[in-house]
Amino acid sequence: MTRERLFIFDTTLRDGAQTQGVDFSVEDKRQIAVALDSLGVDYIEGGWPGANPTDTAFFRERPSLKRAHFTAFGMTKRAGRSAANDPSLAPVLDAAVDAICLVGKTSAYQVKVALEISLEENLDNIARSMEAILARGREPLFDAEHFFDGYKADPDYALSCIRTAYEAGAKWIVLCDTNGGAMPEEVYAIVSAVKAKLPQAALGIHAHNDTEQAVAVSLAAIRAGARQVQGTLNGLGERCGNANLCSLLPNLLLKEPFASQFETGVVRENLKQITHVSRLLDEILNRAPNRYAPYVGASAFTHKGGLHVSAVMKDPGTYEHVPPESVGNKRTMPVSSQSGRANVAANLAMDGDKPDLARLLQDVKHREFEGYSYDDAAASFELLALRQQKKLPRYFTVEQFSVTVESVRDEDDQMVSQARAEVELIVAGERITSTGAGNGPVNALDAALRKDLGKYSPFLADLRLVDFKVRILTTGTEAVTRVTVESADGKGNRWSTVGVSENIVDASFEALTDAIVYKLYRDRAVT
Ligand SMILES: [Zn+2]
Numbered sequence: 001m002t003r004e005r006l007f008i009f010d011t012t013l014r015d016g017a018q019t020q021g022v023d024f025s026v027e028d029k030r031q032i033a034v035a036l037d038s039l040g041v042d043y044i045e046g047g048w049p050g051a052n053p054t055d056t057a058f059f060r061e062r063p064s065l066k067r068a069h070f071t072a073f074g075m076t077k078r079a080g081r082s083a084a085n086d087p088s089l090a091p092v093l094d095a096a097v098d099a100i101c102l103v104g105k106t107s108a109y110q111v112k113v114a115l116e117i118s119l120e121e122n123l124d125n126i127a128r129s130m131e132a133i134l135a136r137g138r139e140p141l142f143d144a145e146h147f148f149d150g151y152k153a154d155p156d157y158a159l160s161c162i163r164t165a166y167e168a169g170a171k172w173i174v175l176c177d178t179n180g181g182a183m184p185e186e187v188y189a190i191v192s193a194v195k196a197k198l199p200q201a202a203l204g205i206h207a208h209n210d211t212e213q214a215v216a217v218s219l220a221a222i223r224a225g226a227r228q229v230q231g232t233l234n235g236l237g238e239r240c241g242n243a244n245l246c247s248l249l250p251n252l253l254l255k256e257p258f259a260s261q262f263e264t265g266v267v268r269e270n271l272k273q274i275t276h277v278s279r280l281l282d283e284i285l286n287r288a289p290n291r292y293a294p295y296v297g298a299s300a301f302t303h304k305g306g307l308h309v310s311a312v313m314k315d316p317g318t319y320e321h322v323p324p325e326s327v328g329n330k331r332t333m334p335v336s337s338q339s340g341r342a343n344v345a346a347n348l349a350m351d352g353d354k355p356d357l358a359r360l361l362q363d364v365k366h367r368e369f370e371g372y373s374y375d376d377a378a379a380s381f382e383l384l385a386l387r388q389q390k391k392l393p394r395y396f397t398v399e400q401f402s403v404t405v406e407s408v409r410d411e412d413d414q415m416v417s418q419a420r421a422e423v424e425l426i427v428a429g430e431r432i433t434s435t436g437a438g439n440g441p442v443n444a445l446d447a448a449l450r451k452d453l454g455k456y457s458p459f460l461a462d463l464r465l466v467d468f469k470v471r472i473l474t475t476g477t478e479a480v481t482r483v484t485v486e487s488a489d490g491k492g493n494r495w496s497t498v499g500v501s502e503n504i505v506d507a508s509f510e511a512l513t514d515a516i517v518y519k520l521y522r523d524r525a526v527t
Helices: 026-039 053-060 090-094 108-115 119-135 147-153 155-167 184-197 214-224 245-254 274-285 306-314 341-346 357-370 378-388 441-451 454-460 504-522
Strands: 007-010 043-045 069-075 099-105 139-145 172-177 203-207 228-231 396-409 415-427 430-438 464-475 478-488 494-501
Touching: 007 245, 026 043, 026 053, 026 274, 043 099, 069 090, 069 139, 090 099, 099 108, 099 119, 099 155, 108 119, 108 147, 119 139, 119 155, 139 147, 139 155, 147 155, 147 172, 147 184, 155 172, 155 184, 172 184, 172 214, 172 228, 184 203, 184 214, 203 214, 214 228, 214 245, 228 245, 245 274, 306 341, 341 357, 357 378, 378 494, 378 504, 396 441, 396 504, 415 441, 415 454, 430 441, 441 504, 454 504, 464 504, 478 504, 494 504
Parallel strands: 007 043, 007 228, 043 069, 069 099, 099 139, 139 172, 172 203, 203 228
Antiparallel strands: 396 415, 415 430, 464 478, 478 494
16 A cells, blocks of 8 residues: 655744744754764755844755755745835745745635735735745745634635735645644544545644644544644644654654555654654753653653553553654663552662572562652662672772862852862772862762872763752651762763662762762773
């Protein structure tokens, strides 16, 4: 059976850039565009040339794309001016791109209230703008803004807008649920009705996530006949975001009826990059990845309950809807008081001899009571098991450490904190004293610890702290502090360690030393 082609349009760099808290640099945009291209999306919307300095600079030098159509975004021309004389449209038409996507009004209410022009003038703006794109030899796409809301209020006018765009040469008519309020069933019905009225037009869908249904709305539109779908990585976008490509793509490639019915530029093999691309975006944005994200989140294939784990170890299909490898993700089984021996065993893939599982589990439960949590600190759990088996070499001994924090008023009348730490260690019989400075005590301790570890120093060259979490807990009668740190190395490995104490400095120090010890053990440092 030949499958129909479905086109993937990414708008991470345009609609995604409108996410609160997101601020891409030109270099960020370039890096994301290259990753999207290698994933296999068909269109990459880079932004709005002329609208801001970043987008203008990004379009000045085309990113090196192998297959995706590089696309500029803009708005249909304003009334009373020609397309060529519209200062906001001219830079879009001039951009060195393959395709141009222009948003235009298709809701009579929006034309009257937001544009304050006549319905006929709006139709003329749409037609002249599409013609201007064609005249420049670019592929014209029309984003039908507020289409579903417009259609519900005045179907004839909404249809006349997209018919106008189609007749003026738009290659794609992208129906937008701009306010994100449409329900999947009504989108299915409206796209079906449009398909019947304009059977020749190629339709697309652009959905927002204001009812947490952008992916469902997109799939409904595809079932009704849309053959282009727009979305963003990790669902970035205005307000609650756009349709999330990191969920949409796996659904399209792995789930029926879509998998049998369609082929996309993103092939099954490339889908294995989706977890990496999702995390790369978070890395660029300096955000912690959403661990609960479907398909790509760290918890998407995490099995915690003892019953689940023992079944998954027999056959992963017992509690997994797709194999994690199909999306480039990994299966994990954290250890906690919820665990049975199966989790504990599953987390001890490191070495041949299994420790006393019952004793280890007992230990974990006891330490959880003290405030530890290994759910999120698999590396500390491995170290715990190794220590119990007396298999962990003693790389160094901490003799003492101290931290001071000093706050002084600076010339701008602001209080500025400076922390200093001193650490005294014994490494291979040698006494080493190091100092470190930082903007806070943990920072300073981390710097001092890693400054000089004698013969182990080369192992720490690529070690960095990527995340740091603090929780105050009440266990028994006292409040304790739990610190979890996430570390990374130059090879892309990430691991998490935990420390617990009555004070944040000791808890941090424990988590930091575990992070270093784990790296030395994993890299097989010789004592
Ligand atoms: Zn949008």
